[in-house]
Amino acid sequence: MDHLTLAVVSRNYFNLPAWIGLHAGLFAAEGLEVRIDHIEGIEEVNDRLRDGRAQLAYGVTEHVILEAEAGGRQKIIGGNVNRLPFSFIARPGIRDYADLRGRRIGVSSLRAGSSSLIIRLLAKRGLHWPEDYELVPCGPILARWDMLRSGGIDAGLQGAPLDHIALDQGFVSLGNPREEVPEFQFTSLDVDAGWAAANRDLMLRFCRAFLRAHERFYTDQETASRIAMQESGIERRYADRAWEEYTRDAIFPRDGEASEAGVQALIEISSLIRALPERPRRAADYIDRSWLAEARASL
Incomplete structure (x- = not known):
């Protein structure tokens, strides 16, 4: 087994696709042993991706944008919370x-x-x-x-x-x-582009499991709710209500992809809180869709 660490924010329902990948054996089927680190400080998720303590992250998408504006190498490669839950x-x-x-x-x-x-x-x-x-x-x-x-x-x-x-x-x-804000990329699957390029095989294997986990979430409510209960401690009735809302409103993307419209909405709304220089780039410039595209082609 090859080892990877995925950093995530807290122990909440947002992490369910990754939990499914772990507990349903989807990562293991790709020869991966994935450790999921649940972190309470949202900035620390981004820090761990930057310094290599984590290879991938379900991070707050705005941090990837701020990192890129500062000259960093982080990229959005997939979706997570694509609409506000x-x-x-x-x-x-x-x-x-x-x-x-x-x-x-x-x-x-x-x-x-x-x-x-x-x-x-x-x-x-x-x-x-x-x-x-x-x-x-x-x-x-x-x-x-x-x-x-x-x-x-x-x-x-x-x-x-x-x-x-x-x-x-x-x-x-x-x-x-x-x-009021129908599209908003709150969290996403993020990676350091340099690490990804140097670890192509690991990346594609992770991405295949990631894609399968999103499809499994939509097609297997029993497994999704059971894992949500196991990981977050919620009662079954609340796990089922969350599943119904997330599938009905496509809060997790079924195809695993990030939302360009959601990233653009994030960019525009986030300017309310900081005096930042005008961003010269478009939302698409922060997203690298090649990894999921290649992984999907190999399924």
Whole structure:
């Protein structure tokens, strides 16, 4: 067996295609022993890809763009969360967006991730950062859920199935950002282009398993829900509800591909939070589709 490390953000449903590849034996069928490192700090996923501690990553896509702008070699080679799986969940007693004035809103990071989405959603409703509310960087959705329950924040984006769990526990939903931003590449399969070129055979074997895992997710709900329960500890009813939402809305891409429209939406929305020089490149410039194309041709 050849060994690879895949870095991922936290232990949440976003990682299900990789978990399927592991538990359904799809990586092993390609002669790969893949270690999945679950990391709470979203910046660290990108750091590990850069310094070689991980060979591939399910990373926050904005980090790949920022890395490229700084002269780095990271590329988006596949999709992961291609459409927003979130609800905007608030503590009981908050009835609408106007009630968020003066409140603390949890985000994964001020540098990337959910912060720019929050700024866009609230600006359209007359609330402007930082004068009207506070953004609290508290990590990915599991950390945000803990802080929401403890009162450390008043609201934040929660991904399925945590949003369903929150509603059942008395929290309220202020809306689904996907209704306003239908395409958004939140996380993606990323790699250092230099490492990939030097390890062509490993890359193609991983990509074949990656493609099979996405198809398996769509065609085998029983396996998908069982693995989601095993890895994340959620109840069966929530695993099934997440599967229904992710397949209905194609949140994971069935073909494994990144969304050019989703990357472009990310670029435009992320400019709300940082004063960056005008990006000279298009969304397609950050995506390398050759790896999945060659892997697909060899299936």
